[in-house]
Amino acid sequence: MKRNFFDVSNIVFWILLSLIGLFILPYLKEPLYNDGRVKEWVKLFDTIQPKPEPIPIIEEDSSKIINDTLNYTFKVWDWHDFNGEWHSIKFKYKKGALDEAIINRENSYNYGPLYEHDKILLSDLIDKIKSSIKNRKLSHMDALEYVCSSIQDIPYTLVLPEMNGCPCEQKFGSFSAYCRVQSDGQGCCEGVKPFGVYSPFEFVYHETGDCDTRALLAFTILKEMGFDVAVMVSTSQHHSVLGVAGIGKSGDSYGRNAFGKKYYLWELTADWWRFGNSVEGYDWFAELE
C-alpha cells in the first residue's frame, strides 16, 4: 500500500504530461479551438446592428382600472386612425405630473432628459396602448401606424421659446391663433423654454405641439414598446421627424446616426402623411435614439 501511492501519483503525473504534450499536435487542438466567440465579440463593435426584438407586449385587462382618485387623475386619449376608425384609451397619471414635467423640461437642454423623465409619467398610457395592440393582434407596421396616427390626428400648433413670438409668419404658414388645439392648425404657443419643445407629457396633456414635440412623444411611446426609433433632426429644414429602423426599406427619405445606421423618416405634423412618403432635406441625423 505504501508504494502504491507513489506509483499511482507517478503515473498520474506522466499521463497528465503526455496529455498536455499532445496539444503540440495540430489534430487534437484544432477541434478545441473555436473562434465563433471572437466573431461574436467583434460584432459588439457594430454600431449599426438592428436592435433586439421588441419587448413582448404584456396583456393587461383594461377593465381593471384602479380608481385611486386620491393620487391619480384620468385622461382620455382618442383619435381617428389612418383608416378613419375611432380609438379611445383611458389612462391614469399621477397628480402634479404636469408641474413635474414642466419643471423638468425647463431644466433640460436636450431631448434625452425629457424622454427619460416623462416615460414614467406616461407609463400607464403606454401600457394601455400595448394592451390594445396585443388585443387587436396588430402587425409590426400596423402597431407603428396605430401609435403615430394618434399623434398625427392632433392638429399642428407652433411652439416657440421666445416670450413674444406669437403671432408670427413662418415659411411654412401663418400662426396667429391662441395656444390651443386649433382645427386649422394655426395655433401658436410662446415662451416654451428652453428651446421651444413641449415634453411628451405636456403634449399629451395639452394636445398642442409642433414637429419635435410630436417626434419626441412618438419616440417615447414606441421606444418603450421596443421599436428601434429615433428623433431625427434636419438643420437645413429646421425640422424634426420620427426615424424608424429595422423595418426594411421604406421610401427614399432617410437619415443616419453618427455610425451610419439608417433611419427612415416619418413626418408626424399632418394626418395624411404616411410612413414611406418623402420628406424634404438631406441632412437628417438622429438626435435621440
Next chain:
Amino acid sequence: MNLGKYIFGVREEYFAKVSIKEKERQFLVFNNLTLMYFIMVGFTALSGIVYGLVIFNNWIYAIGLGLFFGAICFVLLLLVFFLNMTTNFQELYLTMTDMNPLFEPYYSKDLKSLSDEVALATVEEEKQKLRETNQKATFDYFHLSSVITSTIKVVLILIISAVVANAMELLFFKNSINQSLNQIKNDPTIKICANVKKQENSDDLNGKIILAKWTLNMLEPEQGQSFKLINSQSFLLAHQVLDMSLGPWKILLDVAFALLFLTPFILLKKSNEYAGGIFLKEAALVDIAHSYLFFLIAERERQKIKVKIEQEYDYNSIITKK
C-alpha cells in the same frame, strides 16, 4: 543516471546498510521527483520566454525573462520540497531536533583520555542502535500551523501553474490565435467603429470607439518590426482571444497544469517513501552521528583545556594586580 544526487543529495553511501532492492526503489522515487522538478522548472522558464516574446517582442528580453522565471521557480519549488523533506522516523526526528539527552551522560564523565577511534566507535554504535530501534515511520507531529503552511505552499504552486498554463496555451494555440487576431484586424466592423468620431452624451459608444482604436493599434507591430510569436502587442488582447476561443477547454487545461504541478507536492506529502524512506532516515542518522562525534571531540578538548588552565594559569598575578 542518478538525478536525485544533484538536487536532494541522494548518494550511494547512504544506502550501505540497506538491501539493493530498497536502494533501487529509493533511487527511483527521488529520481522521479527530481525529473518532475526539472520539468516544472523547464515549463516555467519556457513560459517566461513566451511572456517575454508577447510583451517585449524581443528574443533577448524573452530569454532573460525565461531565465528569471526559471530561477524563481527553481528556488520556490526547492523551498517547498525541502520543507517537506523531514523524516517520519520519530525518534530520529526528535533526537535531531534536541540532542541533549544523548549528550548529558558525558558532562560528568572524564573524556580526556578518549581517543578518536573510540569516539568514532561509540558514535557508530549509537548510530546502529538508533537505526535498529527506529523501524517504523509514523506521522504524529500534526500542528494547526501546518495547515496554514500547507495552504501557502499550495497557493504558491497554483500561482506558478496558472502562469505556466496560460503561457503554454498561448504557445500551443499560437497559429489559431494569430488567425483570429488577423480576422479582428481585417474586420470592417471594427475598422468603421475605430474611425467614427467621439460623441457627446454617449459613453457606451465612446467606449466602443476607444476599444476599437486600441485593439487595432495593438494588432500593428512597432515600426520596422514584426511579431515574433503572437500577432499582438498586448498580452491581454491575446489572452482574451485565447479565453474566448477555448471556452471551457481552457479551464480544463488550466486544471491539468494545476494537477501536474500539485502532483509532486502531494506525492512528497503523502507518499511514505519520502518522509518514511530509507534515504531520509540514513540522512538523519548521518546528521546525528556527525553532531555526536563533534560533541565528543569538542567535550574532550574542553576538559583538557580546563585542566591545563587550572594547572598553568597564574591566578596570583590577578590578585597582585588588584
